[in-house]
Amino acid sequence: MEEYKRLKRELVAKGVIIDYYQDTMLIPNGNVAKWDLIDHKGAAAVVAVRKDGRLLMVRQYRNALERETLEIPAGGLNGREEPTDRAAMRELEEETGYTCDHVELLTSIYTTVAFCNEKIDIYVARDLKPGHQHLDEDEYLNVEAYSLEELKQMVFECKIQDAKTICAIMTYAAKYEGKLSDY
Amino acid sequence: MEEYKRLKRELVAKGVIIDYYQDTMLIPNGNVAKWDLIDHKGAAAVVAVRKDGRLLMVRQYRNALERETLEIPAGGLNGREEPTDRAAMRELEEETGYTCDHVELLTSIYTTVAFCNEKIDIYVARDLKPGHQHLDEDEYLNVEAYSLEELKQMVFECKIQDAKTICAIMTYAAKYEGKLSDY
Numbered sequence: 001m002e003e004y005k006r007l008k009r010e011l012v013a014k015g016v017i018i019d020y021y022q023d024t025m026l027i028p029n030g031n032v033a034k035w036d037l038i039d040h041k042g043a044a045a046v047v048a049v050r051k052d053g054r055l056l057m058v059r060q061y062r063n064a065l066e067r068e069t070l071e072i073p074a075g076g077l078n079g080r081e082e083p084t085d086r087a088a089m090r091e092l093e094e095e096t097g098y099t100c101d102h103v104e105l106l107t108s109i110y111t112t113v114a115f116c117n118e119k120i121d122i123y124v125a126r127d128l129k130p131g132h133q134h135l136d137e138d139e140y141l142n143v144e145a146y147s148l149e150e151l152k153q154m155v156f157e158c159k160i161q162d163a164k165t166i167c168a169i170m171t172y173a174a175k176y177e178g179k180l181s182d183y
Numbered sequence: 184m185e186e187y188k189r190l191k192r193e194l195v196a197k198g199v200i201i202d203y204y205q206d207t208m209l210i211p212n213g214n215v216a217k218w219d220l221i222d223h224k225g226a227a228a229v230v231a232v233r234k235d236g237r238l239l240m241v242r243q244y245r246n247a248l249e250r251e252t253l254e255i256p257a258g259g260l261n262g263r264e265e266p267t268d269r270a271a272m273r274e275l276e277e278e279t280g281y282t283c284d285h286v287e288l289l290t291s292i293y294t295t296v297a298f299c300n301e302k303i304d305i306y307v308a309r310d311l312k313p314g315h316q317h318l319d320e321d322e323y324l325n326v327e328a329y330s331l332e333e334l335k336q337m338v339f340e341c342k343i344q345d346a347k348t349i350c351a352i353m354t355y356a357a358k359y360e361g362k363l364s365d366y
Contacts, residue, residue: 004244004246004323012196012198012203013195013203015195015203015205015219016205016217016218016219017219017297017298018219018221018298020195020196020198020203022198022199023246028323029320029321031320033321034199035199035246036198036199036200036201037247038201038203038221038247038299040298061187062296063187063189063206063208063218063220064220064221064293064296064297064298064299064300065293065300069293069296071296076297107339107341107344107349108341108344109344109346109349110247110248110252110344110345111294111295111346112294112299112301112346112347113245113247113248113252113254113345114200114226114245114247114259115200115201115223115247116221116295116299117247117248118295137212137214138210138212138214138216140187140211152357155290155354155357156290156354158290158291161290161291161292161293161302162292162293162296163293163294163295163346163347164346166290166292166349166350166353166354167346167349167350167353170349170353170354170356170357171338171339171349171353173357174335174338174339174353174356174357
């Protein structure tokens, strides 16, 4: 593979949950180009499986899409150093009220590699204990539960379009479907 | 669901492939908050299946991750109005050299809904005709081909981490695996 070299990184603007940089890159053909970089601290998400086999989902308004979406519980890290399994358990509890003693890594994704370094570690949580939702001050969401088959169908029909949620549902189905008799 | 209202949208910076806005939002609890919005024109991607059943993948350097990634062929739209099936066929030809007469929509994703409106329509292409790669001036990538089983394993092992690629592989597998005897 040809070598790219970053000559310079300049902060363009500091945002609320992202920062925007422009990188000056030396391209293998000798050209110099400006590339965008959106810096994000990373996030954690969780496929939370109830004892009846249904998965917990959250429905919330997304300003970027100007509509509601159906997603797995997730949230940004409190700093890059926060362990993502802890963050996944915290977000599960905050958004759904359910708690669990541990989670298991399902997969780890980069949401949009062409211009952003956001990484989301996606976990599986089982043996859930119900409790009380305690959302952030500016957060409003509804908790719902669906079977894996219903969720897959919603992906096929483009009714679920959030990338982390599709990665999570489809990877979980490929790994565990047909092996769920205990749940 | 409670109502959020956007009071104002301000352009913070125009980038190369994205623009960065800050939105002033009226939250249902009466608070006013600043939210980031990264505006992206959208993209198209393609699960390209050869007659031997192997899928075409591209390996390229990604500055945001400071390493190479393995992804399905994809590229940004030439303006928001470009039909995404055309864009998928163009990117397939540019990046891999393969052409096809038509593509079929597999699913449609939003890469990172918390702060970005980037949508990627993901297509399936079959009946591929080999030809010559013709990359953009600053683009360098290698074309590889893998079985669906190999690709799924790479997702489980976090060797493939690009979200659109995981969405594509896993949704394609769920929809078509076991129905591939013609290819």
